[in-house]
Each structure stands twice: as C-alpha cells, then as structure tokens.
Amino acid sequence: MDERVREHAEVLVDWSARVDPGDRVVVSVAEDAHDLGVAVAEALGERGAAVTTLYGSEEMTRAYLKAHEDAAGDARGDGFPDPAVDRALFEAADVYLRLGGGRNTAGTADVDGDTRRSYAKARQAVREARMATDWVSTVHPTRSLAQQAGMAYEEYRDFVYDAVLRDWEALAGEMAEMKRILDAGEEVRIHTEREDAPDTDLTMSIAGRTAVNSAASVAYDSHNLPSGEVFTAPYDAEGEIFFDVPMTIDSTRVRNVRLVFEEGEVVDFSAEAGEDALASVLETDPGARRLGELGIGMNRGIDRFTDSILFDEKMGDTVHLAVGRAYDACLPDGEPGNDSAVHVDMISDVSADSILTVDGEVVQRDGTFRWEDGFGN
Amino acid sequence: MDERVREHAEVLVDWSARVDPGDRVVVSVAEDAHDLGVAVAEALGERGAAVTTLYGSEEMTRAYLKAHEDAAGDARGDGFPDPAVDRALFEAADVYLRLGGGRNTAGTADVDGDTRRSYAKARQAVREARMATDWVSTVHPTRSLAQQAGMAYEEYRDFVYDAVLRDWEALAGEMAEMKRILDAGEEVRIHTEREDAPDTDLTMSIAGRTAVNSAASVAYDSHNLPSGEVFTAPYDAEGEIFFDVPMTIDSTRVRNVRLVFEEGEVVDFSAEAGEDALASVLETDPGARRLGELGIGMNRGIDRFTDSILFDEKMGDTVHLAVGRAYDACLPDGEPGNDSAVHVDMISDVSADSILTVDGEVVQRDGTFRWEDGFGN
Structure with a gap:
C-alpha cells in the first residue's frame, strides 16, 4: 500500500475526527475507496474504536431508486419506507467518516429529480442524526475522480495527497490570524484589475459576523478533508465581481460569471457559458440573489482547479462567494442571516493584479498575505 | 449484467427472505459481490423495502483485528469496545441478507485465534440481534471461490447458478416427504458396501425427534441459499461409517474419515489425512464424540464437491453426519439434545452400492429415493 494512504487515514482519524478509545465510528466506503477503508480500519483498531462499515455504492443506490421509480404508482404507494435502521445506527454513533471515491461521477445520472428529492425528504431524520455526529467527509483518489479533474491517475494521486497531507496545526494557526482580522473588521473590499478579464470591485459588510477557521477538523467545526479556508457571512454587497474559475451547476458547465450588486442584491448578471443555469439559481427565491458566504x-497544497468544490474553494490565491444560504456559525445568536434553498459557490483567482482589504488595510496582495514573505507595499 | 444475477437476487428476496413492502433490510456486500448487491438493491426497490448496506470486507476486518493485536497491552486495555452501533442496527432490522464472495478465502489467515475469539465474544449481542432477524446467507460466484473449488470462473458461475436457481417450491414438496418419513421413523440405518472403500453400517435412533425441511427459506427456518437438505438429531449410534468426501477442519484438509460408534459414542476413528485435526475436534468435550445431526x-443442482460446506452437504446422493451440537429445532420442547462447543459435518457419497432405511424400509437406494423413477426393489 502507498504509505500516503496510511498517512491520509491517520490525518482523518486523529486530526480531523479526533477519535478516542471506545468511540463508535461508522465508516462509509465508496466503490473504489477500499484501500483507504483498510487503512482507516487499521487506524481505528490501533485507537481502540468500534467500527461499523457501510458500503457507499452509487450503483446500488441508483438501482434501488430506479426500481422504486418503475414500481411507483402500484399498490404499495409512491413513498419511501421509513429508514429506521439508518436512523438507529447514526443515533448510536459518535463519529461518521465518509470515504468518497466511486467508479463513475455520473453514477446516478439517470435518476429522476423528483425521485431524488422524495428520497432525500424521507431521509431527513437520518441526515440530522448523521450531522449530529463528529462527521468528516474525504475522498480516496480514484481513476474516476482523476478523469473528472482531467488528470492522469498518478498525477491526481499526487494532487490529492499534496492537499490532504499538510501541516494542519501550522495552517490552522495561520488561518486563525485571518479569522481575527475578519472578526474585528467591518468592511471587505475585493479589487482586481486585469487586462484579460472584466474588473472586480466589490465591497461588503461583515460587521457583527463571526468567521470560521475551517481547518479540516471537528475541533474547528470543519468537516471536510482537505479543507483550508476561512469563511464568514457578508451582507450589503455593492459593486461587481468576475468569477473566472470553471464550475458546474446542476450538471451544467458554467464559465466566466459576472455579478453586479446594489444594496446587497444581484441586479445584473452574465455568464459566457451556462447562463441559463445561473439564472435558474438566482431565481430560486429572494435569498438566492444575496450573498451567503465569503471564503x-x-x-x-492545492495548486490547480479540478472542477471539484471540495478542492477548488480551498485553493490558496482564491476567494469565493456564495449566493444563497448563510452558515449559522457565522451569525450572532438569534440573527437569521441570509436564508435560501440554495447555496452556490463561485470562485475568483486573486493570484495577480488583485488586492483584498479589510477596513482599508490590505490583507492580501497578488495572492500573498501580509504575514507572508514577499508581501510588499 | 448476467440475467442469472438478477434471478439469484429475486430468489433471495422473494423465496428465501420473503421480503414485504416496508421491511427494513440490512444487506452485507462482500468485496467482490457488488454485482449481486446491485441486483438485490433493485429487487428491494421494487418490493418497497428500506435498505441499509454494509460492506463485508475481510481485508478491513483483518486490518482492524491486526491493529488491535499490535496495540493490545497498552493503556487502553486488551478488550474490544462495545459494538453498540452494530447492535442498534440489527435490532432495528427485519431482514438481514449476507452476500458472500470475497477476493481471498484466506483473507484473515494471519489473525491470531485468541483475537478472533475475543472479538466474537465482544460481539455476542450483535450476533444474537442478527439471528433474531429473518436472515439469509448466500454467495456471489467470484474468482476466489472458483479457485477454492478448483474450477474455472465461468464453470464455477454455472455451478453456483445451477445450485441456486432451482424450482424451490417443488423441491420443498419433495423434502416434505422425506421429513414425514423421518418424523414418523424410529431408527435409521445407512449401509454401504463398495469395493474401493471401507464398509459403512451404522444405525441410530431418531425416535421423538423432528426433522427440518431446509428449503432455503425463512418460511422453513432455513437460512442458506442454496440449501436442499432434510436434517434431524440422531442419538444412540451403533456401528461404523466411512466419509469419503474431502473436507477442511480449521484450515486442515481432512480425507477419508472412519468413525466407529458404540452406545452413541465414537470409540475408534481414523483419517488418511488430517487425523490430528479430527482428533482435536473429538477431544473438545464429551458431546463432540456424539452425533448432533443426520442430514x-x-x-x-449440485453435481460435485467444491470444499464448501454451503454446497457440499446439500448435494443430492449424499448423506452427512455431524459430531457435536444438535439443533434446537429437531428436539422436543425441554429436551436438551447433544450439547458441545463444536458442530463438524462429514459427508458420505451414497450414489452407488448403498441403502438408507428407516425402520427397515428402504427410502433411498444407490442415490435414488423411493418416490423417484428408477427406484427398483
């Protein structure tokens, strides 16, 4: 076994999930994540945890849902049965580790949208029980994910392990500095002037909001490995922003999005590809036209875009905004924040010709933070 | 997908497990049983059941147990933690379907025996909760199992589906006839005289005992697919018997076993290979020298021996005896029957030069039952 698989498992179990002896751990293993599953089982055996292993097979899920669709309308009714076993198992669990890495990222592509929604609705209580555990989601590098990223298999493995096998303690410290700046700040401005792209000049308020240090650990209320972002919940955006990082919305490739904000609301937008998908998001509800996140x-360790939000939005030299729902962790107690049925992230490359200021002070210039070497004035 | 995989799933779900709409079904999928898992998920979606999928990975189990061994003795103690999640999930389940079919039948070969026993002991309550469901165990034909059977992959697939895809209703009817004979009978005699093997002439009492029609369905209290045997709990064996079908006891190949019984107890034994393993079984406890089963x-549909008890003991033209523990289902209420920590099956080929009589009447001659064509006098 590649020694990095074992290191990945150790980061997941120790840094991310903080597994203690006696913990009841549920591990879900995707179709091609077996090697990581073996390494995680080994780490959990060493730590003295109890393990229950689920099989996260998208092909089995697809077969179940398609058969349900075909049988719907007959005597047994259209609904899904009570998922009492799944609820019971997550209610009894302390930790949930999701090991992604299937064989086909389009493995459930032909399942009807109504079926998905009805299934998700029937499983609401399962989801809540799962989210009440110390849960962490990661991916094992598979050929399917390499293909999605447009990379060779060995190349993609290097990419994933560079992102996952960080000095998380050090990065968490650096991110704590950014959190302090955002927590104390009142206004953020992103300003980019590049020859090859429309200008960005956007200001937004963050006064009273709390930033989250997303350091890939439940100890930081951060549930993805890799992670490595600091995010908060902005409001009252004014100005315009250009998102040049490719993204996929509801299976549609969307390119080069431009949003114009007035009094916190999107008043104009465009996209060079996928504009209809973007429009559909913005029309979901009033909250879908307001910001939910600045990250x-x-x-x-992440040095390129791979069309996977788990990696793309954590990349150094990028900022992202999401329209739609804000995270509770960023809001003062009792304040509702922006509400919406959607939360769609869009990413800007800020590696060149770009500044990020908080209350007029430059925090990042051309991708370099002010506490890093090479930050000039 | 081979259409037989789908037929296998349908037999399992409908004939064997009798799944109803709304049933909570736990499916355990071995490392190479994914195709059968997909077919079972499809069948369960059609039937309107709820599905929870476990991953039955022997390599993960081995990694967990070996890591536990290596860590034992440190501060956290030697014991296994409470498997509360597994217990909760089986307690919430109606049906358990185990889909065997790993990648290596020796996948846990280097796990220490004490570790296995300690793990099994810690999971006693899980096992009890699992046995309280309508459980059925079957196997998907894999290359690993084909290798164990000494057969080519395609050849082994044909072998498995011939055994599984029977007319179970018809076979259950035929087996009911055998059950009637055994339930009414008081004494069974097996008598074989072949030129190439030691003689068998064994009589045993079955008075007061109840035979089980093991028709591969929970409706018959039968939990393996394939099945196809009728068994009861004999006692007071007298005489000798020769078992010519190869078998494996605790990873040791055992060949050509001869047992001599007096007053129900083994008083002499021999084996051409693996005699020590046989001796070790017989010395376990007093019950290990008495019979627990006549099957x-x-x-x-099973036309050859494959060194897998799931198939071998169900084969037509064979009888088997087990030393050790008797099954409760064969015993009158309150009667203890033979008790032992072991239950080891041994099989005789009765296809030629052989008769099976019940109370002096010939029931099977040279492999042909008296209700079949070709049964002469």
Missing part, C-alpha cells in the same frame, strides 16, 4: 482559500 | 442432501 478565502488558504490551502497552498 | 440428507437433496439438491440435484
């Missing part, structure tokens, strides 16, 4: 990517 | 194989 600052700080994981320098 | 009559009636599945004519």
